[in-house]
Amino acid sequence: MGIAASGRRTLLSATAVSAAAALIALGAAPAQADATKPDLGVRALAPVTGIAAGSGFGLPVSLLNKGTEELPKVWVSYTYSSGIAPAETYSNCVYYTLSPGGEWPEEHRADCTVDQPLKPGVLYGTEQPIALTARANALYDEVGLGLLAKEPLPHPDIHHGEPEPGTGGPLKLVERGEATAADRAAHAEPGSRTEVTAVNTADYALTGAELQGKVGDKVTALVTFTNEGPARVYREQGTSAANVDVHIPAGTTVTKARGFCRPLTKTHYRCGTSQSWVEAKGEETYSFVLRIDKAVGRTTGKVSFGGAARPFDKNAANDTAEIVVDTPEPPTDGAESTGGTTSTGGSGTPGTSGGSDAGTDSTGGSTSGSTSGSTSGSTGGSDTGTTGGSATSGSGSTSGGTTPQTGGGLAATGSDSALPLAGVAGAALLAGGGIVWAVRRRSAARAS
Numbered sequence: 001m002g003i004a005a006s007g008r009r010t011l012l013s014a015t016a017v018s019a020a021a022a023l024i025a026l027g028a029a030p031a032q033a034d035a036t037k038p039d040l041g042v043r044a045l046a047p048v049t050g051i052a053a054g055s056g057f058g059l060p061v062s063l064l065n066k067g068t069e070e071l072p073k074v075w076v077s078y079t080y081s082s083g084i085a086p087a088e089t090y091s092n093c094v095y096y097t098l099s100p101g102g103e104w105p106e107e108h109r110a111d112c113t114v115d116q117p118l119k120p121g122v123l124y125g126t127e128q129p130i131a132l133t134a135r136a137n138a139l140y141d142e143v144g145l146g147l148l149a150k151e152p153l154p155h156p157d158i159h160h161g162e163p164e165p166g167t168g169g170p171l172k173l174v175e176r177g178e179a180t181a182a183d184r185a186a187h188a189e190p191g192s193r194t195e196v197t198a199v200n201t202a203d204y205a206l207t208g209a210e211l212q213g214k215v216g217d218k219v220t221a222l223v224t225f226t227n228e229g230p231a232r233v234y235r236e237q238g239t240s241a242a243n244v245d246v247h248i249p250a251g252t253t254v255t256k257a258r259g260f261c262r263p264l265t266k267t268h269y270r271c272g273t274s275q276s277w278v279e280a281k282g283e284e285t286y287s288f289v290l291r292i293d294k295a296v297g298r299t300t301g302k303v304s305f306g307g308a309a310r311p312f313d314k315n316a317a318n319d320t321a322e323i324v325v326d327t328p329e330p331p332t333d334g335a336e337s338t339g340g341t342t343s344t345g346g347s348g349t350p351g352t353s354g355g356s357d358a359g360t361d362s363t364g365g366s367t368s369g370s371t372s373g374s375t376s377g378s379t380g381g382s383d384t385g386t387t388g389g390s391a392t393s394g395s396g397s398t399s400g401g402t403t404p405q406t407g408g409g410l411a412a413t414g415s416d417s418a419l420p421l422a423g424v425a426g427a428a429l430l431a432g433g434g435i436v437w438a439v440r441r442r443s444a445a446r447a448s
Contacts, residue, residue, distance in 0.1 A: 038149040039066040040074075041187025045145060045194035051134045053200045053230070056087045058129025063118070063147050064179050064187040071118040075148040076171065078130055079109045083138030083232060084196060086110070087131035089166030096163040105234065105277050111152050111163075112171045123176035123183060130171075137280050138198035139231035139312060146191035202280070202312045203228035204242055208303050208321030213292050214328070218255060221288045221323045223303050225273070229280030231312060240272030243307030246286065249325045250301075251294035259286030270306060288323070295327040 043062035051057055059078060065071055079098070080086070082105060089095060093112035100106045118124060132143065179187075205228050209221040225244050227233060235241050240260070248254055248267040257263070261271040271286045278284075301323040313319070 038069075038071060040064070040147045040149060040190040041066050041184070042145055042147050042190060042192050043186050044188070045143065045192045047194050048143070048196040051138070051196060051198045053134050053136050053138050053198050056131060056133045057196075059132055059143055059145065060129045061126040061145065062176070062187070063124045063173065064183060065118040065120045065122065066179075066184055066187065068120050070120060071149055073113065073115045074118050075151055076112045076114055076173075077109060077146045077148060077152060078112075079107055079142075079144040079193075080132060081105070081107050081141040081143075081196075081234075083135050083141040083198065084108075084143060085133050085135050086166075087133045088168045090168050090171040091166050092170040093166045094163035095166060105275070110166070113151070114171065114173055116173050118173075119175075121179050123179050124173040125176050127172055127174055134196070134198045136230050137200075137232045138196070139200045139202060140234045141196040141198065142193060143196055144191065144193035148190070198231070200231040200312065201314050202231040202233050202310075203315045203318070204305060204310060204313045205315075205318035206244065206303050206305070206321040208323050210322075210324045210326070211290070212326045212328070215292050215295050217292050219290050219292065219325065221290060221325075223259075223271070223286045223288070223321065223323065224283055225271075225286075226283040227278045227280055228318075232277060232279045232282075233312065234277035235308070237276050239276060240307070241276060241278035242273055242284075243305060244271040244284075244286065245269070245302075245304050245306040246271060246288065246323070247301045247303070248288070248290065249299040249323055251296040251299050251327065252290040252292055252325055254288055255291050256289040257287070259284060261286055261288075267301075290325065292325065292327055298324065298326045300324050 041064040043060075043064075045060070048057055061076070063074075063076070085108075086095070089110070090112060092114065093110045095108065095110050098107040098109055130145075134141075205226045207224040207226070209223065211219040211221060213219045223244065223246055225242050227241075233241050246261070246269040248269070250267075254263070254266075254269070257269060259271055260274060261269045263269050269286075269288070271284070273284050303321040303323060305319055
């Protein structure tokens with residue numbers, strides 16, 4: 001998939017959600033006869049926009065028992081991504097963290113036991129909207145709301161850490177009157193999820209390298225992308241959080257490229273990120289082993305951002321960098337110069353010594369990886385004209401353990417293990433009733 005013009009997530013289609021729910025239900029709980037299955041609905045949540053980092057907002061709650069029998073008690077669950085925090089917690093709720101998995105970053109959830117009957121055909125809401133706050137790192141976030149007839153039970157493969165009870169008053173439901181046909185239509189699903197867009201910035205920065213060597217030497221250039229923050233950036237699933245274009249200096253040839261990079265031409269590489277998101281202070285490092293073919297003096301290659309627009313990045317001063325290769329004139333007295341060369345990258349610390357290739361020499365090939373809502377792409381790190389190097393994450397990757405991405409798609413290296421089913425379940429489903437409302441994706445078009 002191509003990189004979205006602005007990088008917001010989209011919600012999974014109803015068909016895909018239903019299929020995921022059915023798959024998880026096979027291993028999660030005994031099947032329940034349709035005749036006795038509660039028919040519950042949550043009013044679809046509207047997108048929240050223009051929230052300033054540090055300010056509060058409310059999550060409206062509207063619930064409906066569309067069945068024919070009264071439920072003696074229910075459970076209300078809500079989730080919020082890492083840029084959002086509860087402004088207050090409720091004594092009848094427990095709070096815990098959903099483990100990251102695949103293309104879904106860490107998220108937080110509250111399960112609230114509401115010991116009140118839910119009459120059929122009657123609208124219910126909370127006394128006040130659920131109180132939430134945008135954190136300092138908020139930018140592109142999400143919230144979700146779900147209604148369950150069974151108690152959701154935490155699972156160690158989905159959650160980490162011990163659930164913590166809330167400290168405020170209880171979350172209570174109040175009757176809002178008889179539901180109309182329009183109300184039933186508006187409460188079509190037992191869960192809803194929406195986007196929260198905060199007014200914030202994230203400063204993307206690039207660092208290049210300065211190298212020296214003679215003809216025949218191999219030198220390593222380290223190029224670094226860093227999100228200086230303060231916001232975390234979450235792009236569309238299956239795309240990179242950033243796209244870095246690397247132009248190779250004249251007179252040199254790439255013999256190995258590491259990081260999530262792929263060649264567009266022999267002298268132009270496009271690099272991506274290991275995840276669809278990058279945290280504040282997160283980074284990726286891209287390594288290029290260059291063979292010096294000609295003594296052309298001081299030659300320069302440009303590093304810049306490409307791909308999707310970055311309306312959140314207001315600082316253009318660090319959006320470009322250079323790879324500089326200096327090839328001094330050969331000695332005139334017949335003495336040979338030494339071949340040991342060094343490279344600098346990132347902050348300018350010494351890099352690998354010249355004259356040797358790091359990593360494997362096998363071509364990466366083209367593979368595809370499948371996760372919910374993701375796309376496949378060719379592997380990065382292939383060589384130009386000669387050998388290929390497998391694309392592996394640099395030491396400063398935003399986070400590891402998932403399918404890497406290049407350009408607008410995922411670059412599968414073949415080194416990633418399959419996600420456990422329960423992990424995908426934690427990212428896609430509300431536990432307990434098999435309610436799906438936490439599937440996370442970015443929309444292909446975003447204004448701002």
